Amino acid sequence: MTAGAINARFQLDYGSFKLEADLSLPGSGISVLFGDSGSGKTSLLRCMAGLERPQRGFFGINGNVWQDSDKNLFVPTHRRSLGYVFQDANLFPHLNVSENLQFGLKRLAKQLGNGAILHPVIDLLGIAHLLERMPDRLSGGERQRVAIARALVLNPAILLMDEPLASLDLKRKQEVLPFLLKLQQEFNIPIVYVTHSRQEVMQLADFLVVLENGAVQASGSLPDMLTRLDLPLAQDKEAASVWQGKVTGYDNEFQLSNVEFNGVSLSLPNIEAAMDTRVRVQIHARDVSLTLEEPNQTSILNVLPAMITGLADDHSGHTFVRLACGQETLLAHITRKSAQLLGLHKGKPVFAQIKGTSLLH
Numbered sequence: 001m002t003a004g005a006i007n008a009r010f011q012l013d014y015g016s017f018k019l020e021a022d023l024s025l026p027g028s029g030i031s032v033l034f035g036d037s038g039s040g041k042t043s044l045l046r047c048m049a050g051l052e053r054p055q056r057g058f059f060g061i062n063g064n065v066w067q068d069s070d071k072n073l074f075v076p077t078h079r080r081s082l083g084y085v086f087q088d089a090n091l092f093p094h095l096n097v098s099e100n101l102q103f104g105l106k107r108l109a110k111q112l113g114n115g116a117i118l119h120p121v122i123d124l125l126g127i128a129h130l131l132e133r134m135p136d137r138l139s140g141g142e143r144q145r146v147a148i149a150r151a152l153v154l155n156p157a158i159l160l161m162d163e164p165l166a167s168l169d170l171k172r173k174q175e176v177l178p179f180l181l182k183l184q185q186e187f188n189i190p191i192v193y194v195t196h197s198r199q200e201v202m203q204l205a206d207f208l209v210v211l212e213n214g215a216v217q218a219s220g221s222l223p224d225m226l227t228r229l230d231l232p233l234a235q236d237k238e239a240a241s242v243w244q245g246k247v248t249g250y251d252n253e254f255q256l257s258n259v260e261f262n263g264v265s266l267s268l269p270n271i272e273a274a275m276d277t278r279v280r281v282q283i284h285a286r287d288v289s290l291t292l293e294e295p296n297q298t299s300i301l302n303v304l305p306a307m308i309t310g311l312a313d314d315h316s317g318h319t320f321v322r323l324a325c326g327q328e329t330l331l332a333h334i335t336r337k338s339a340q341l342l343g344l345h346k347g348k349p350v351f352a353q354i355k356g357t358s359l360l361h
């Protein structure tokens, strides 16, 4: 087993449904399990938690093995250092917020020390003003923030989250999302996060696992997975590349920020972020067009030299093009006719015109 990584191998048989997964996830950051309803996301997460005991299984995290069926090893859930957040907050209804947070701590106090993490967690999730409230007096978003805090105060080695935003409306989702990002930045706890929301994938994932019918269809870093032409993600109407960069300048006259990515930079409007802020930007494949020569009279600000690294056609007249821009990967959706007229092929240098971007965070 590689130290500093999460290794999960499970064979689970429910009769009509079989899960067969062999995965290696990074030991830090947010790994998202993504797939259609019934693809096995929750089953896989429950195996990691020890809530299911599959016929064959191995689970190791950053050097600690919690399950190895070959050695007849199975650490039960309550002895695994993990936090589990469900779709519904599942707070104890008869305890106020503070008591809900203390509940797990008391149980584990002997193992985990004095709960010094409690105050930073309360601050991080912005729930200090809610400590005396009963769960039925909280909004859905507040309840879920308390549930996340309750999982975090145990200072777990891993946080498992099963669609934690699914029961919230859009406004509440947007309220909780920044806390998830902050939590990732301030507590270096690896998170495995189940969702079937594309938007949550784009905003949160560092690493992505696509599940289909109980099997891992593909896994890899988010930028790579989004632009892999053999996966449905790159063929969807909403297909997009995600780049992460840093704000390096601001042009006052035109209110444009300069953002540096890996070996390439973009001028972006409407970014209210200070210098050196790390930002994540989404570039829809439909907003990228290609030219063979550098256009010198165009309203499009961001024109980047690029190299074609892959091409695929669909059955309705579209061509999906994967491009290398600096060390970033970019996806373009164009018509098959344009691809033919431009004579596009793998290895051909082109210019990518980026018509629009949106800031994810």
Ligand SMILES: Nc1ncnc2c1ncn2[C@@H]1O[C@H](COP(=O)(O)OP(=O)(O)OP(=O)(O)O)[C@@H](O)[C@H]1O
Residues within 6 Å of the ligand: 014, 017, 035, 036, 037, 038, 039, 040, 041, 042, 043, 044, 196
């Ligand atoms: N305890 C169980 N016994 C039998 N079948 C089960 C059990 N738990 C889950 N299943 C089946 O396993 C399959 C995968 O379910 P799972 O909940 O893991 O999928 P999912 O990808 O998380 O779906 P969703 O997004 O709808 O929550 C489903 O067909 C489900 O009916």
